[in-house]
Amino acid sequence: MNLKSYLNLYSLLENDRTTREERRAFGLSHSTFKNKPISQLLAWENQYRPQLKKPLLSDDISSYLYKVTFTLMVIAFIFGLFSGIVLLSYSGHEPVNVVYFIAMVVFLPLFTMTLTLISMFRANTAQSVLVHLTPAYWMEKILKLFPSKVNRNIQDIKISPLLTNWVVIRRSQCIALFFSMGLLLALLAVVVTKDIAFSWSTTLQVNPETFYNYLNILAFPWRDFFPTAVPSLELIEQSQYFRLGDKLSDEMIHNASKLGEWWKFLVFSTLFYALLVRLGIYTIATYGYKHALKKSVFSLEGVRALLHDMNEPMITTNAMGNEPIISFSHKDIQEVHKLDTSYDFVQGWALSTAQLQVFNDTMKVISPSISEVGGSNTLLEDSEIAHKSFGEVLFYVKAWEPPTLDIMDYIEELTKYVDKIIVYPIGTEAEKYQTKQQFIDIWIGKLSMMDNKMNAKKIWIKLP
DSSP states (O other): OOHHHHHHHHHHHHTOOOOHHHHHHHHHHTGGGTTOHHHHHHHHHHHHGGGSOSSOHHHHHHHHHHHHHHHHHHHHHHHHHHHHHHHTOOOSSSOEEHHHHHIIIIIHHHHHHHHHHHHHHTTTSTTOHHHHTSHHHHHHHHHTTSOOHHHHHHHHOOOOHHHHHHHHHHHHHHHHHHHHHHHHHHHHHHHHHSOOOEEBOOSSOOOHHHHHHHHHHHTTTTTTTOGGGSOOHHHHHHTBOOOSTTOOOHHHHHTGGGGGGHHHHHHHHIIIIIIIHHHHHHHHHHHHHHHHHHHHHTTSTTHHHHHHHHHSOSOOOSOSSSSOOEEEOTTSOEEESSOOSBOSEEEEETOOHHHHHHHHHHHTOBOSOEEEESTTOOHHHHHHHHHHOOSEEEEEEETTSOOOHHHHHHHHHHTTTOSEEEEEEEOOTTTTTOOOHHHHHHHHHHHTTOSOHHHHTTEEEEOO
């Protein structure tokens, strides 16, 4: 399930004209998806998608979201690149304070990711404040101010708040990833192209030993694998900077060649906290987005009715007795009140295979062979079906249509090869397949007029 399928399903349900019989026929023809509602809905959407007007609403909105997201990612990458360059700007007179860069690549990501995790737990709330504070949310709101057909379509769609919030959360993490990539690229570019002297300075009362312990804790993910990417206590002592009249201490000048070793720690900090951990949050957001998408599908108007029609038999018309109740009419056409559970063949005159499957499901009948005769079939095709038939045949006909000569000719030909034919005049879906007695009488009268009385004894008629 993806957003396109969701939007297609939304559009189809908005203009759905399928009958319950068609839905049940679809469910029977896709029986492998039974008890898999998402798979059923995707298969239904795939089959009926060609009925939607072009251009598809899903294509318009997906294209819009892609353009907006791509634009925001480019902006975030450029902003991250310039932020990194500014933070690492080195005039040659004053060292670069690593505290600023550490705050940008460690503490800011951890803070925003904590807010993101909280917003995930609050995502099912329509007015989720944390979700609505994200740059992605407000940038999209600004872009919606520009009039366009797509914007009007988006405003008209009634998407659940759960899905909307997860879309914003997921896209925000993607945008944050590109911002961090810009920071990393700026760091690598500056380190390669310039000889930078790093230092650390803060107005807080932090001595080198305490600062070393802080950094050692931050470096726990890689300190055992890349110990050189962890500043030593000696480096921290040598790189502590005090702003006293803009003049560097003699010790810092003497150890200037060593102050550039900070770049390894900064690179690993960016890789782990700003990129790797953020990627983990993005993965969680993607999982939450997919879960919200599936959950939101069931909140679409008409989905539950659609699934019910696909999976539940329409009616049951069989009698309650255990044995068939058989009688003989005064016109020698044998009558049956209850169908058997299985027949060698099921055939229907001008009835599609899908319709016959629905009838069988409704009547609790199974058969290894289901065939359509009459209708668009040629006489040769009908003759071949009759010739291959044997045993007992359940033969559906439309009760409201009079028995034509073609139907009677086929039934007479069928009697040459089979032992028994149950003619079932079936009503319309609106009538719940119940047959009016006047139609039954017409069929009984017509069947009793068959010329070959011996073959006519093989014919039975199903009564309500």
